[in-house]
Amino acid sequence: MKFKITSPYGELTEVRNNIPHHGIDLAMPEGTPLRSIGDGVVENVLDLGGENLGKGVIIKFKDGTTGIYGHMSEIDVRAGEVIKEGDLLGLSGNSGFSTGPHLHFGLKDGAGNWSDPTTIVEKVDAMSGDASIGFGSWFLDKYNGFADRIIGGQVEFILKPIGNMLRDGLIEIGRILTEFMPEIGGFLTVICAVGIMFTGNAPKWLARWGVGMMGVIIWLTAK
Known part of the structure; x- marks a missing residue:
């Protein structure tokens, strides 16, 4: 809001x-x-x-x-x-x-x-x-709320634990490599940052809009 x-x-x-x-x-x-x-x-x-x-x-x-x-x-x-x-x-x-x-x-x-x-x-x-905020914003709020209820639970149950495992594993590998190969360790630090991002709201965002876009594509191809 x-x-x-x-x-x-x-x-x-x-x-x-x-x-x-x-x-x-x-x-x-x-x-x-x-x-x-x-x-x-x-x-x-x-x-x-x-x-x-x-x-x-x-x-x-x-x-x-x-x-x-x-x-x-x-x-x-x-x-x-x-x-x-x-x-x-x-x-x-x-x-x-x-x-x-x-x-x-x-x-x-x-x-x-x-x-x-x-x-x-x-x-x-x-x-x-x-003026640009009106029915469109209300519709998006409703869609996001619906998507969170239907999709969000699956995202939290499946994608987030996988993201956590990936992040933790990369952090540990990055820590080890940084001691011996600083360049590679620095590169993995960036990857770890991406992994951390994907354990937040990104999976839910991708899931909610990914499913929505799939529905639109199916509807268009079926016409």
């Missing part, structure tokens, strides 16, 4: 008089573009001055849930406006009762009860920021 969660859902703090936090806070620079996470209608546009959410937008999404964007600096939509996923709502800010620039995002279910938006925070994060 691009933006850090600074206050999770349900958090109790003295700043809020120990009232449970009905949303999540994402720290982001003032003026960050905010885009709708789904199709819907702008239910209300708020300007509460220095109180509560300050400037904010409330959206009724097609699935019946309601999203609340708070502490904004600028608002580019109006009440009653029909919007699509990815449409610009305005800019993040530091308005209302706020301790610093951030986005407050709240969520209500179809019955109007507060709901934990943590389950969709990745999409909120992906829809915030530069």
Whole structure:
């Protein structure tokens, strides 16, 4: 994620008089573009001055849930406006009762009860920021998460131990050769560095995108 969660859902703090936090806070620079996470209608546009959410937008999404964007600096939509996923709502800010620039995002279910938006925070994060960051970033996050669950376990179980064995063996050989043949030892030091790299995130990265590319190739050749 691009933006850090600074206050999770349900958090109790003295700043809020120990009232449970009905949303999540994402720290982001003032003026960050905010885009709708789904199709819907702008239910209300708020300007509460220095109180509560300050400037904010409330959206009724097609699935019946309601999203609340708070502490904004600028608002580019109006009440009653029909919007699509990815449409610009305005800019993040530091308005209302706020301790610093951030986005407050709240969520209500179809019955109007507060709901934990943590389950969709990745999409909120992906829809915030530069115009080039939107559905594409959200899709990549989802794909990477799926790949990590399906592929990651196999990578950790098979490739990482092999990489560790290779690395340890090369380090020992490099240590021995360095004593007698410095040139070869130095060369093996570079190889060891590559081995160390491949025991980190590289196997997972190669596996997740390798499998993805294989799927694309199979699909193209089958057409």
